[in-house]
Amino acid sequence: MRADARDNRERVLRAARAAFAEHGAQASLNKIAQSAGVGPGTLYRHFPTPGALLVAIIGDDVAALCEKGRDLLDHRSPAQALRTWLRAVAEHATAMRGLVAARMAAPPAPDTDAALAACHERIRATGAALLERAQRDGAVPGDIEIADLLTLVNAVAWVSEQAPCDEYLLDRLLALVRGMEPSPQEEET
Amino acid sequence: MRADARDNRERVLRAARAAFAEHGAQASLNKIAQSAGVGPGTLYRHFPTPGALLVAIIGDDVAALCEKGRDLLDHRSPAQALRTWLRAVAEHATAMRGLVAARMAAPPAPDTDAALAACHERIRATGAALLERAQRDGAVPGDIEIADLLTLVNAVAWVSEQAPCDEYLLDRLLALVRGMEPSPQEEET
DNA sequence: TGCCATCCGGAGAGGATCTCCGTATTCTAG
DNA sequence: CTAGAATACGGAGATCCTCTCCGGATGGCA
Numbered sequence: 001m002r003a004d005a006r007d008n009r010e011r012v013l014r015a016a017r018a019a020f021a022e023h024g025a026q027a028s029l030n031k032i033a034q035s036a037g038v039g040p041g042t043l044y045r046h047f048p049t050p051g052a053l054l055v056a057i058i059g060d061d062v063a064a065l066c067e068k069g070r071d072l073l074d075h076r077s078p079a080q081a082l083r084t085w086l087r088a089v090a091e092h093a094t095a096m097r098g099l100v101a102a103r104m105a106a107p108p109a110p111d112t113d114a115a116l117a118a119c120h121e122r123i124r125a126t127g128a129a130l131l132e133r134a135q136r137d138g139a140v141p142g143d144i145e146i147a148d149l150l151t152l153v154n155a156v157a158w159v160s161e162q163a164p165c166d167e168y169l170l171d172r173l174l175a176l177v178r179g180m181e182p183s184p185q186e187e188e189t
Numbered sequence: 190m191r192a193d194a195r196d197n198r199e200r201v202l203r204a205a206r207a208a209f210a211e212h213g214a215q216a217s218l219n220k221i222a223q224s225a226g227v228g229p230g231t232l233y234r235h236f237p238t239p240g241a242l243l244v245a246i247i248g249d250d251v252a253a254l255c256e257k258g259r260d261l262l263d264h265r266s267p268a269q270a271l272r273t274w275l276r277a278v279a280e281h282a283t284a285m286r287g288l289v290a291a292r293m294a295a296p297p298a299p300d301t302d303a304a305l306a307a308c309h310e311r312i313r314a315t316g317a318a319l320l321e322r323a324q325r326d327g328a329v330p331g332d333i334e335i336a337d338l339l340t341l342v343n344a345v346a347w348v349s350e351q352a353p354c355d356e357y358l359l360d361r362l363l364a365l366v367r368g369m370e371p372s373p374q375e376e377e378t
Numbered sequence: 379t380g381c382c383a384t385c386c387g388g389a390g391a392g393g394a395t396c397t398c399c400g401t402a403t404t405c406t407a408g
Numbered sequence: 409c410t411a412g413a414a415t416a417c418g419g420a421g422a423t424c425c426t427c428t429c430c431g432g433a434t435g436g437c438a
Contacts, residue, residue: 155345155347
């Protein structure tokens with residue numbers, strides 16, 4: 001890749017991050033290109049599909065979530081570790097303001113970009129380890145599947161950001177999920 | 190209202206129902222007007238805001254849900270009555286293909302149309318009666334609030350329609366909600 | 379330094395939302 | 409029945425968005 005192309009790619013990515021943080025998923029790709037100082041053609045050449053842009057933006061965050069999940073495998077309370085991690089997933093999804101929700105909430109469809117599917121899989125595998133540990137511990141019902149749990153968490157994150165005026169909605173909704181009931185003593189890590 | 194205006198309003202409503210059923214929330218209002226045989230100006234005069242069109246479309250369905258809720262108050266199992274009704278709410282939301290999700294999933298914000306807020310309130314009141322009955326019966330934890338429960342159900346409905354290939358996703362996700370665990374013997378009404 | 383593969387950027391097609399206002403139609407009063 | 413007033417229609421058009429295409433600029437290599 002040529003040096004100028006690499007520069008432009010970085011600038012677009014920075015602009016996209018800022019735009020999505022401010023306007024949510026309905027940020028105009030046009031304006032992202034404009035605020036990055038490139039033409040629309042350049043944006044679409046670097047990121048042909050919305051999924052490509054999404055993966056480029058959240059790739060680092062996904063890695064961070066997976067690492068946090070690995071760390072939490074050592075937590076003394078498996079159930080709390082799972083809850084803490086799922087809450088981090090939800091918060092991350094909320095921070096992306098619908099960008100994640102629109103593309104990642106549901107399980108991958110057959111036509112999903114391969115890179116996006118890979119993100120899904122990494123999150124799923126991390127969550128599966130935490131869930132299995134909590135289930136072996138007996139703290140979480142055994143009939144729960146990680147894919148459904150993640151889908152539900154994403155849905156909760158999505159709906160929470162529809163009501164930005166209610167900052168506790170996310171926590172209340174998470175507490176409505178089986179296996180996510182907070183114990184009074186426990187606090188987050 | 191003039192007779193021709195009333196006719197046009199009905200035609201727009203029919204076209205809108207069909208379009209939303211086919212294309213989901215992102216149906217083009219332009220094409221709705223076109224398929225109704227009216228100009229865009231006419232559509233926007235009758236329904237100045239998206240909320241107005243939504244309320245006109247789902248008004249009847251909301252009434253039907255409330256009536257179903259009243260009927261279920263006589264059901265022998267309060268918990269199952271609540272579950273059955275919430276599933277009906279979710280199915281209705283799914284049938285609207287994102288139209289409801291986009292506008293009704295979250296609690297009403299201060300700037301919500303009054304009519305839309307009224308729909309919310311009618312659903313909430315119906316659900317509150319069913320929930321309270323189930324809670325008195327001891328079958329559902331007492332710390333659950335109906336507004337949160339409905340928000341969660343709407344979120345579940347929204348995410349389920351993102352994955353149309355998985356027809357059981359809605360039921361699996363609902364089963365993940367506290368107080369919604371199905372008992373093996375019970376069946377729906 | 380000069381050439382070529384690579385990349386840029388903006389014009390523009392196509393489509394959506396929403397507004398405005400001249401025109402047409404319905405209703406009503408005489 | 410008719411004429412005027414009130415009401416409603418509808419489409420042109422302003423504005424924005426997505427996405428494509430290609431002439432021209434530019435970086436990297438021999």
